[in-house]
Amino acid sequence: MNLLHELYKAHDAVALRGNLSHQALVLSAVGSGDYFKALSAALLTLGGVHAPLRETYKLIASDSATAHVARMLDMGRKVPGWGNSFVKGRPDEAWTACDALLRQEDPGLHAKITSMTAVFHEFGKKLYPNPSCYTAAVAIHYQVEADAVGELLVRGRLAAWTREFLLRRQEGPCLS
Numbered sequence: 657m658n659l660l661h662e663l664y665k666a667h668d669a670v671a672l673r674g675n676l677s678h679q680a681l682v683l684s685a686v687g688s689g690d691y692f693k694a695l696s697a698a699l700l701t702l703g704g705v706h707a708p709l710r711e712t713y714k715l716i717a718s719d720s721a722t723a724h725v726a727r728m729l730d731m732g733r734k735v736p737g738w739g740n741s742f743v744k745g746r747p748d749e750a751w752t753a754c755d756a757l758l759r760q761e762d763p764g765l766h767a768k769i770t771s772m773t774a775v776f777h778e779f780g781k782k783l784y785p786n787p788s789c790y791t792a793a794v795a796i797h798y799q800v801e802a803d804a805v806g807e808l809l810v811r812g813r814l815a816a817w818t819r820e821f822l823l824r825r826q827e828g829p830c831l832s
Contacts, residue, residue, distance in 0.1 A: 667812025
């Protein structure tokens with residue numbers, strides 16, 4: 657359970673970086689003042705470009721994950737689970753403890769992710785695993801189904817989103 661705890665800690669640490677879900681939460685909190693609307697707004701940004709958890713899970717879980725990464729890069733496509741808008745060209749320190757525990761608790765899965773990351777570097781791209789990758793990897797480790805992996809992200813970010821809602825709802829709507 658240490659791995660799961662570190663995943664939640666890392667999500668809490670990065671939840672308020674100004675990403676899409678954070679921005680949607682803030683706008684809804686200020687605009688509506690309603691907790692459930694603000695959480696819904698944050699949740700509605702997940703998937704696709706922001707937190708493509710299911711796609712990342714399926715990629716990591718595939719038998720030929722490194723070949724898929726190479727093929728996607730060769731075609732100029734983005735690869736879900738790698739790259740970070742907030743930390744460029746190096747691993748994100750917020751995920752260091754989670755990465756170390758993944759290496760300790762599931763060396764095979766960690767080695768697979770490391771080999772996938774090496775493919776990016778071979779293509780001249782200094783991209784590293786992002787929150788989607790770690791969330792999917794922890795889900796795979798604990799045998800959480802691909803369609804339920806979002807629960808891990810939500811559990812990890814819920815406390816931070818709640819703190820932010822309580823702070824922002826005080827601001828009220830902007831009237832100009």
